[in-house]
Amino acid sequence: MARVAVLGAGSWGTALSIVLADNGHDVRLWTHRPEQAKKINNTKRNEQYLDTDIPASVIAYSDLKQAIQDAVAIVFVVPTKAIREVAKQLDQLVEPDTTIIHASKGIEPVTLKRVSQMISEELSKFTEEEIVVLSGPSHAEEVALRQPTTVTVSSIEPEHAKIAQDLFINESFRVYTSPDVIGIEFGGALKNIIALGAGISDGLGYGDNAKAALMTRGLAEIARLGTSLGANPLSFLGLPGVGDLIVTCTSAHSRNWRAGNLLGKGHKLDDVLEQMGMVVEGVRTVQAAYQFAKEQQVEMPITEGIFQLLFEDKSPKDIVGQLMNRSKRQEMDDLAQLLMERYSQ
Structure with missing residues (x-):
């Protein structure tokens, strides 16, 4: 048993706390809100976010120092906008032999840093190579019900990925490893943009044809940008790529899909975010990916269209028309071509 x-x-x-508790670990669940910690400990429920029983071995804390005391591993699961703030608080508290894992999906606007880069910049005792990322098709609601789920953990240093794999893997939560941190992080972050688009498509009343096209062409955009920044194109055909894309674009569990659905029905962004009541990572990621694409000179028409809808007040139907009336081109110039170029050398 380990303390996590x-x-x-x-x-x-x-x-994720439930998964760790099922594996016999002593789990400390930290929140910055004392009233939330108290309620979780008194009721063993966290109904605002997840309507399920929480095992007795999960204890909630609002004091960060107490939460991480004697922990062999620390798992970041805060929104990307809070990553730096929490890591700064953690910096003087954490021991250098602790395994650092993150399960947050997003890219920081302006700096365009991945989550592992943000954490390593704020934790002075850790390098980016030591950080582990956990990602894949994994709705929290289904994980909490112990329904079969598969994810991937990745670190540049494989022994750290192996530690994370051993902590989490069980009969309902299967964990693979990968050395491609860049691909895993970009796959997990960028699919949220396409999930917004899938929700917009459904909100407009379009059918399966439109959504299948959006997801397929969206995967090509993800691969284009990711490989331009050093990712292995094969990662986008795996669990944190196409797997996470499918689950996020096709389920009402997905807050990015739900937000997109409301946008497609004509709601304004501020109203949608207020109605959601939870962080919609895809909105911040659209800003970062749009900026990335411009800097890398990578064509991302779906991302550009969603950016225009969110921040330039274009209508959803205008964006659809813009995408459908683009100039003629071949399909093979995308993911398949990236694979051919990489493995024909």
Whole structure:
């Protein structure tokens, strides 16, 4: 049994705490809100985020120092906008032999840093190579019900990925490893943009044809940008790529899909975010990916269209027309071509 601290008591942090508790670990679930910690400990529920029972071995804390005391691993599951703030608080508290894992999906606007880069910049005792990322098709609601789920953990240093794999793997939560941190992080982050688009498509009343096209062409955009920044194109055909894309674009569990659905029905962004009541990572990621694409000179028409809808007040139907009337081109110039170029050398 190991002591593990999970930072972030939202739906995903709660679900991962349940997985760790099922594996016999002593779990410390941290929240910055004392009233939330008290309620979790008194009721063994976290109903605002996840309507399920929480095992007795999960204890909630609002004091970060107490939460991480003697922990062999710390799991970041806070929104990307809070990553730096929490890591700064953690910097003087954490021991250098602790395994640092993150399960947050996003890219920082302006700096365009991945989550592992953000954490390593704020934790002075750790390098980017030591950080582990956990990602894959994994709705918190289903994980908490012990429904079969598969994810991938990745670190540049494989022994750190192996530690994370051993902590989490069980009969309902299968964990693979990968050395491609860049691909895993970009796959997990960028699919949220396409999930917004899938929700918009459904909100407009379009059918399966439109959504299948959006997801397929969206995967090509993800691969284009990711490989331009050093990712292995094969990663986008795996669990944190196409797997996470499918689950996020096709389920009402997905807050990015739900937000897109409301946008497609004509709601304004500010109203949608207020109505959601939870972080919609895809909105911040659209800003970062749009900026990335411009800097890398990578064509991302779906991302550009969603950016225009969110921040330039274009209508959803205008964006659809813009995408459908682009100039003629071949399909083979995307993911398949990237694979051919990489493996024909």
